[in-house]
Every structure is written in structure tokens, then in C-alpha cells.
Amino acid sequence: MARVAKKAARKAPAKRKSVTRKSPKRAASTSVDPAVAKIQTAVDKAQAQLDEHKKKLDAARKKAQAAKTKAAKSGKAVDKRAAKTAANGVTKANEKARTLRANLAEQKARLAKEKSLAAVRSLEAASKAKLTELEERLSSRASSDLEKAKAAFEAKWLKARAKADAQKVKTASRKLQAKAKAAEKKAKAKMRAIERKEAAKAKAKTRKAPAKRKTTARRGRPAKKA
Numbered sequence: 413m414a415r416v417a418k419k420a421a422r423k424a425p426a427k428r429k430s431v432t433r434k435s436p437k438r439a440a441s442t443s444v445d446p447a448v449a450k451i452q453t454a455v456d457k458a459q460a461q462l463d464e465h466k467k468k469l470d471a472a473r474k475k476a477q478a479a480k481t482k483a484a485k486s487g488k489a490v491d492k493r494a495a496k497t498a499a500n501g502v503t504k505a506n507e508k509a510r511t512l513r514a515n516l517a518e519q520k521a522r523l524a525k526e527k528s529l530a531a532v533r534s535l536e537a538a539s540k541a542k543l544t545e546l547e548e549r550l551s552s553r554a555s556s557d558l559e560k561a562k563a564a565f566e567a568k569w570l571k572a573r574a575k576a577d578a579q580k581v582k583t584a585s586r587k588l589q590a591k592a593k594a595a596e597k598k599a600k601a602k603m604r605a606i607e608r609k610e611a612a613k614a615k616a617k618t619r620k621a622p623a624k625r626k627t628t629a630r631r632g633r634p635a636k637k638a
Contacts, residue, residue, distance in 0.1 A: 445530035451523045458516040465512055469505040476502045 444452075476498035483491035 445526075445533065448523070448526050448530045451519065451526050455516070455519040455523050458512065458519045462509070462512040462516050465505070465509055469502070469509055472498070472502045472505045 476495070479491065479495035479498040483495040
């Protein structure tokens with residue numbers, strides 16, 4: 413019972429390993445280049461044809477060897493002809509095997525070449541993808557940086573403009589105050605001039621009034637004497 417339990421325990425990890433091996437194959441098959449997959453199919457077909465022909469070649473060799481042994485033992489012309497025919501079959505099978513091996517070698521060479529090209533294409537595609545990603549990231553960052561730059565420039569510009577406007581207001585205020593003071597000074601000067609004229613007129617009136625009284629008195633005195 414203990415041995416059975418140990419065997420069962422040993423078999424369990426083997427099942428787990430088989431599951432883990434299948435998943436990478438599926439992942440690899442999905443990423444195979446189409447051109448490589450096409451030539452790989454041709455290679456597999458050529459390999460299958462060669463393997464199948466090898467079986468026929470082995471069978472033909474066995475048949476030829478058996479026919480040769482039979483002809484040697486019997487010495488009959490029929491057996492000799494059969495042995496020769498079998499030997500010719502082996503020769504033809506060998507020729508076909510060479511053709512199939514040459515075809516397989518050619519397909520494998522094409523596969524190796526296409527894999528190299530696929531590696532280049534994959535590298536180019538990966539490079540383009542990285543460049544596209546970099547462009548998108550830089551473009552997004554540029555937009556963000558532009559907004560930040562705009563905000564910074566706007567704040568700086570508004571600050572400078574506010575300072576310039578404040579200076580303009582201050583300058584305009586000084587000018588207006590100077591104009592107001594000048595106008596006030598001119599108004600006061602006019603008022604003083606008017607006051608002086610009015611004072612002069614008042615003085616002139618006061619001077620003329622006593623002269624009239626004297627003439628009245630002189631005219632009255634002669635009347636008393638009469």
C-alpha cells in the first residue's frame with residue numbers, strides 16, 4: 413500500500429509539468445510570423461514525405477535482400493530477375509530519397525532565411541511601436557508642458573501688465589493732480605484779481621461820495637447870507 417501511494421505521488425508532478433509545457437507552445441504559435449509559418453508547413457510536409465519514403469525504402473531494401481538471398485539459393489532465372497527488379501526498385505527509391513532530402517534541405521534553407529527576415533521585421537515593428545509610443549508620450553507631455561508654460565506665461569504677463577498699468581495710473585494721477593493744482597492756482601489768481609478789482613471799485617466809490625457833500629454845503633451857505 414505504501415508503494416502504491418509513492419507511485420501516485422510521483423505521477424502527480426508529471427501531469428503538472430505537461431500542463432505547463434503546453435501553455436508556452438500556444439503562446440509561441442500565436443506570435444509566429446505568417447511567412448515563416450507558411451514555409452514551416454512546407455518543411456513539415458517535405459519531412460513527412462521523406463519519413464514516409466524512408467519506410468518504403470527500408471521495405472524495398474528488405475525485399476531486395478530477400479530476393480537476392482532466394483536467387484542465390486535457388487539459382488533460378490526467375491528468382492534472379494526478381495532480385496534484379498527488386499534491386500532496381502531500391503535504386504529508384506534511393507534516387508527519390510535523394511530528391512526528397514534535397515527538397516527538405518531547400519525548404520529548411522528557405523525557412524532559416526525567412527526566420528532571419530522575420531526577426532528583422534519583428535525588430536522593425538517593435539522599433540516602430542516604441543517610436544509611436546514615444547511620440548504619443550512626448551505629444552501628451554508637450555500638451556501638458558504647453559499648458560503649464562501658458563499658465564506660467566499668463567501669470568507673469570498679468571503681473572507685469574498689472575505693474576505697468578499701476579505705473580500708468582500713478583503717472584496719470586500725478587498729471588491730473590498737477591492739472592488740478594494748476595487749475596486751482598489759476599482759479600485762485602482769478603479770484604484774487606476779481607477781488608482786487610472789486611476792492612478798487614469800492615475804493616473809487618468811497619472817494620467820490622465825500623466830494624458831493626462838499627458841493628452841497630457850499631451852495632447852502634450863500635443862501636443863509638441873503
